[in-house]
Every structure is written in C-alpha cells, then in structure tokens.
Amino acid sequence: MVHEYEEQLFSKIKEGDEDAFNKAFDLYYPRLCFFADNIIHDFDLSRSVVQQVFVDLWIRRTNLDILFSLKSYLFQAVKNEALDILKHRKVETKYLQSFREKDEQGWFHDQIEEAELNDRINIAIQELPPRCRDIFMLCRFEELKYSEIAERLNISVKTVEMQISIALKKIRTKLSPYQSVSLLSFLFSKKM
Amino acid sequence: MESENNHFEILIGKKLSNEITENELTELGDWINLDRKNQKLFEESNQFWQSSRKLFSSEEILKDKTKVNDQIKIQLRHKQKKIQLLLFYRIAAVIAIPVFLAAGWYAGTRYAGSSKDLLCEVSAPKGQIAECVLADGTRVWLNTGSTIQYNPTLWGKNRVIKLTGEAYFKVTENQHKPFIVETSDVQVKVLGTSFNVKAYPDEKNTETTLEEGRIQLLINDFPEQAPIELNPGDHAIYQTDNKKLNIEKTDTYLLTAWRDGKYIFKDADLKTIVQQLEKLYDVHIYLKNKQMGQLRFRGMFEYNKNILDALETIERSTSLKYRMNGREIWIGNE
Structure with missing residues (x-):
C-alpha cells in the first residue's frame, strides 16, 4: 500500500x-x-x-x-x-x-x-501537550536539571518529575504501532 | 497499581535524565528484573530517549520547504539563461567562416586598365572575411560580400578608397595625405585611426564606428554641410531612406569583432541573426511569421562551419524547425 x-x-x-x-x-x-x-x-x-x-x-x-x-x-x-x-x-x-x-x-x-x-x-x-513538551525539551535537549527546570518555570520538582514521566508514556504510546516484531511476539506469547 | 506504575515511570525518567539516586536506581533495577514487561518498558523508553537528540519543529520544516521551492525557481531561471548562452557559444562554434588572410589580397586583386591607371580591387566573397594590407601599410578587413577599390597611382593628395559593404580600417598615420573612404552615401576622412564602415547596398543604413583617433564624416546627400567629427566610441548611423544621421556611444568591439571572425550579438532578435546568416551564406531565409523574428537571444557567438549546423542549433534552442530547399530556408513552428 x-x-x-x-x-x-x-x-x-x-x-x-x-x-x-x-x-x-x-x-x-x-x-x-x-x-x-x-x-x-x-x-x-x-x-x-x-x-x-x-x-x-x-x-x-x-x-x-x-x-x-x-x-x-x-x-x-x-x-x-x-x-x-x-x-x-x-x-x-x-x-x-x-x-x-x-x-x-x-x-x-x-x-x-x-x-x-x-x-x-x-x-x-x-504532539505532546505544550507544557509537557516544554519540560521534556528543557530536560532532554537543553539538559537542564529538574531543579533548574522547576526554577525556570516556577513549578515544583515533583511537577517536573510527573511531566517527564507523562512525556515518556505518551511518546511510547505514539511509537507503539511501530514496535519491533520481537516485542509483538513477546506480547502474544504472554497472552497465550 | 496505577500509582505504582507512575512511580516507576518517574524513576525511568529520572534514570534517563541522570536525576536518579543510588537507592532509586536499585529499586528500578529490581523492578526491571521482576518482569520482562517492565524490562521492555524501560528499554523502549531508553531507546527513544537516546534517539531523540533535537526537535525539528514543523515551523522549521516549513521554512526549509519554502527555501527548496525558492531555490528551484532560482536554479531553473539560471539554467534557462545558461541554455541561452550555451546556445550562443554553440552557434559561435558552428558558423564561423573561414578567414581569408593576406591571401585574399592577392586572390581578389584584379588589375584593370593600363599599368599607369592601376585600379586595385579586393573583395571578400560571401561567407568569407578578407584581410589585406594596402600600399601605405593601412590594414583593411573586409566583411563577407564586401569590396574595396582604389588606385594607388592617384594617391597624390588623398588616399581614396571606395567601399561597398563593410570594412574595418586601421589607417597608417599620414598627416599630409588624409585617408578617405567613399561609399555611396557617406565619405569618411581620416588622418590615422581605426574605424569600421558598414555600407552594404542592400541595407538601409550606413554605419560608421570609430574605435580610435578621429574621423570626419561627410554625407553625400549634404555636400554643403561641414564634415561631422566623430570621437572614439561613436557609432554613426546614417539612414539613407529618410536622410537622418544618428550618433550614439557604443561598445565598439560589438560592431568590429567580425574581423576576428566573431559576430557579437547583444540582445539580438532572430530577425537580425537571420539577416546575418543570409548575408554570410548567400541564402534566403523565410520566417513563418513576423513575431518569430522578435525572438530574443543574448550572448555572443563566433561562427564557423556551415549553415546547417547554425540552423540545427537554432532548432535545438528554440521550439522552431527549419526546412531547406537549395538556397531557400523556411523557419517555422513545425
């Protein structure tokens, strides 16, 4: 196709x-x-x-x-x-x-x-929600520490932690249709 | 369960961004080893974390797309220009005519009358350029289909030369014996200088171009008029049909380069080129319609070889086609 x-x-x-x-x-x-x-x-x-x-x-x-x-x-x-x-x-x-x-x-x-x-x-x-994306980018691309991000955005470190974990989950979900065959077979074997 | 998952998701995030403590790392390790599912989760996260190095925003991508489209436009425009130029260099290569050097002088010289009344004649046949040196050292280049006549025995006061067609003169300086070029419409009087006179009987204009020195122009229709002085770079065009004289500054090389075997066209249209080809090869070229004659070319070309190559080059560079029958050529759209 x-x-x-x-x-x-x-x-x-x-x-x-x-x-x-x-x-x-x-x-x-x-x-x-x-x-x-x-x-x-x-x-x-x-x-x-x-x-x-x-x-x-x-x-x-x-x-x-x-x-x-x-x-x-x-x-x-x-x-x-x-x-x-x-x-x-x-x-x-x-x-x-x-x-x-x-x-x-x-x-x-x-x-x-x-x-x-x-x-x-x-x-x-x-495609991440704007706030989540900003935090992820500061962390991943600008390599800022959680505390630095928290300070810059005037939020708590806990919020940064949470947003990073949300970003990870969302991105993984987006990528999942492309997950490798080995993973698929793993999941199937698990179900059976 | 949900909150527990969130907890490890946070630990994964901390591990990847180097925020994790010793204790948390041990906790995460245990969790990963507990279940292959957990391991997979971690590996996937780790993989995309490592694979994401920068954000390439859709705004930037759009900007690049515009750049590509602009660049295409520029290159296509440039390519067209290059094709046009190439065309002209090609024509240059194909239509150059053989240049008769001093040989033309002997070959074309004929003696008429008695030895006392020695009339010399030098001609360049159609399709050829002739170059000769006169008795006083003056060098003359004759363009295709042009003739000069002179009688050196009569050169007591003036050096008189009769010209039909086009010639370039590099006159040996002699203050006491002015050099005079006579054509049917104008006379050019010089002391020592380089200039070009174009006076083909089949053309409406008589053109005089001064490259160096000073010349005086006398128009036969106005014998009473004081001679007109030309300065270097002047291009004087006398329109024989309405008896008007125009003098303009010009890049003289454009008009005199023919003697080097080069015809330089600057913004020439097809009509002009066709006329030139007709003159050079003694052919008739018919354009299917008048607009076709306005097709413009840029660049310079020297010609060589034969007219077929020239026509084929025109064909290649335009959408026009030619048909040839003997000395008659038709140029049209099909």
Missing part, C-alpha cells in the same frame, strides 16, 4: 506535479535530515544537503530513472552527499574507514531505520 503510493508519487513528480513533490517533501524531508545528521553530526549542514537533494530531484526529474523506490533514491542520494562531506573532513577519515569495513548494506539499512525512528519521535514530541 505504502509502496504503491510512493510509486505514484514518483511518477507524478516526473510528470511535473508540484503537489506530489510537496507531499514527498513532507513525507521524507525530516527523516532524511535526521539520517544525514546521524552521519555527519551537523544538523544545519544536513538540512542544506537534503534541501539540495530535493532541488535536484525536481530539476532533474525527467532525467531520473529510479530503479527501486523514491525513498531508496532519496536516502541513497543523501548518503552519497553525507559520505562525501565526511571524506572532506580529514579528521573523520578514520571513522569513514571504519564503516567502510562494516557491512555497508546492513549499515545503510540500520541508518534508515534509525532516521525513521528519529522522525517518529520528533512528531511524537511535537
């Missing part, structure tokens, strides 16, 4: 359908940014790399022959750019070499999964 939709997206893009292009952007842009960031560890640079890949996609759309899917084309294109950036950072050649030696297909696959998880988490965080 998803695959069919994707195929349609790409053929529509080839025909010059701007809506389809914008849909593809909404669908893949954030996770591609996370994917690039997981490799080059520079989120702003990742954003511009992915933006360029989308610009190229539209400009060269009639010349593109996508063998697999739009998704794999996009991830492949971003991967190439990201590895190129690494290559130009002499300091990281060692890192580059180390994953050259790794199973590259497997690595690529894992990276895509990780990026998709990042994307889902990102959506889940944004």
